[in-house]
Amino acid sequence: MxxxxxxxxxxxxxxxxxxxxxxxxxxxxxxxxxxxxxxxxxxxxxxxxxxxxxxxxxxxxxxxxxxxxxxxxxxxxxxxxxxxxxxxxxxxxxxxxxxxxxxxxxxxxxxxxxxxxxxxxxxxxxxxxxxxxxxxxxxxxxxxxxxxxxxxxxxxxxxxxxxxxxxxxxxxxxxxxxxxxxxxxxxAWNQEYKTKPNTKFYSKAHWGIRWTGSGRTTPKITFIKGSLKGLNKPAEKEIKR
Incomplete structure (x- = not known):
């Protein structure tokens, strides 16, 4: 272009x-x-x-x-x-x-x-x-x-x-x-996120988008409660088919 x-x-x-x-x-x-x-x-x-x-x-x-x-x-x-x-x-x-x-x-x-x-x-x-x-x-x-x-x-x-x-x-x-x-x-397909072994973090309560309906194609605003989490997200390029 x-x-x-x-x-x-x-x-x-x-x-x-x-x-x-x-x-x-x-x-x-x-x-x-x-x-x-x-x-x-x-x-x-x-x-x-x-x-x-x-x-x-x-x-x-x-x-x-x-x-x-x-x-x-x-x-x-x-x-x-x-x-x-x-x-x-x-x-x-x-x-x-x-x-x-x-x-x-x-x-x-x-x-x-x-x-x-x-x-x-x-x-x-x-x-x-x-x-x-x-x-x-x-x-x-x-x-x-x-x-x-x-x-x-x-x-x-x-x-x-x-x-x-x-x-x-x-x-x-x-x-x-x-x-x-x-x-x-x-x-953002080449980013990798990890927490240290045996550690967790607190995810604050927040509003987010969740996909609903047939085939999960309809966006919906959802309130997400706070919680303790561990993060292990491989880069999308590593799991892409």
């Missing part, structure tokens, strides 16, 4: 004012508060930019998101805002504003002279999705898969500075020709 001046990230940055103007034209009920919110949402500089490795992309579609998704799960996430770059032509940019998580899906192709914007909202307090009828289900579900992976599953990150490149064709090479630092997210 090459991120340069014709990428969705750079086009979003350079055309922010024009995008806001078009959104105002299409919304007859636009208010001053909408100006503040959309400027927060489209503030590219203040957000981390995430790119997923091929191993993560291959895993995303194993995360099942139901139509009646429980938005309460999003209250426990770690990432308040950010930009998830799916490829050079498409990204999600998101921002928590008040008790709402606002998301924009932005697609653009200079070659095909095409661009498309879809905005949807998760009301975290009311546990509801605010999604226009013209937005396909897969658009908001794909965003949730990305966010669940980013915030609730074990990952490793690699920072790719401006004018740097990283990765292989198999892993997913990222060539960063922008002025932004890009975060490459990969599966």
């Amino acid at each position: 090459k991120l340069g001046e014709d990428s969705s990230l750079e086009i979003l940055r350079t055309s922010k004012d024009n995008l806001i103007h078009k959104l105002k034209e299409k919304s007859p009920t636009w208010e001053d508060s909408d100006d503040i919110e959309i400027n927060q949402l489209l503030d590219v500089y203040e957000k981390n930019k995430y790119v997923f490795s091929n191993s993560v992309i291959d895993t995303l579609y194993t995360i099942k998101v139901n139509d009646e998704f429980d938005c309460n799960i999003l209250k426990e996430r770690k990432t308040l805002n950010g930009i998830i770059i799916l490829d050079s032509t498409e990204l999600y940019i998101f921002q928590e504003i008040g008790e709402k998580l606002k998301v924009m899906n932005f697609k653009v192709s200079i070659k095909d002279d095409y661009s498309d914007i879809k905005i949807f909202t998760f009301n975290l307090n009311e546990n509801e999705k605010i999604i226009a009828e013209n937005i396909e289900t897969e658009v908001w579900k794909k965003f949730l898969r990305c966010l669940i992976y980013l915030d609730f599953l074990p990952t490793e990150t690699k920072y790719i500075n401006p004018n740097e490149k990283f990765g292989t064709r198999k892993q997913g090479k990222v060539i960063n020709k922008t002025d932004h630092k890009i975060i490459l997210v990969t599966k």
Whole structure:
């Protein structure tokens, strides 16, 4: 993936004012508060930019998101805002504003002279999705898969500075020709954790994600009681079939 001046990230940055103007034209009920919110949402500089490795992309579609998704799960996430770059032509940019998580899906192709914007909202307090009828289900579900992976599953990150490149064709090479630092997210498959022999540690009570339902594909927030534990987790690469 090459991120340069014709990428969705750079086009979003350079055309922010024009995008806001078009959104105002299409919304007859636009208010001053909408100006503040959309400027927060489209503030590219203040957000981390995430790119997923091929191993993560291959895993995303194993995360099942139901139509009646429980938005309460999003209250426990770690990432308040950010930009998830799916490829050079498409990204999600998101921002928590008040008790709402606002998301924009932005697609653009200079070659095909095409661009498309879809905005949807998760009301975290009311546990509801605010999604226009013209937005396909897969658009908001794909965003949730990305966010669940980013915030609730074990990952490793690699920072790719401006004018740097990283990765292989198999892993997913990222060539960063922008002025932004890009975060490459990969599966935490090569980490090994052990406690000393005959020792235990106390795991504090906490909230966590547990996978339920058929095939354990539905995420559910669960309260986990504190307990004494011993840890012996081999690296995934050693047990991978």
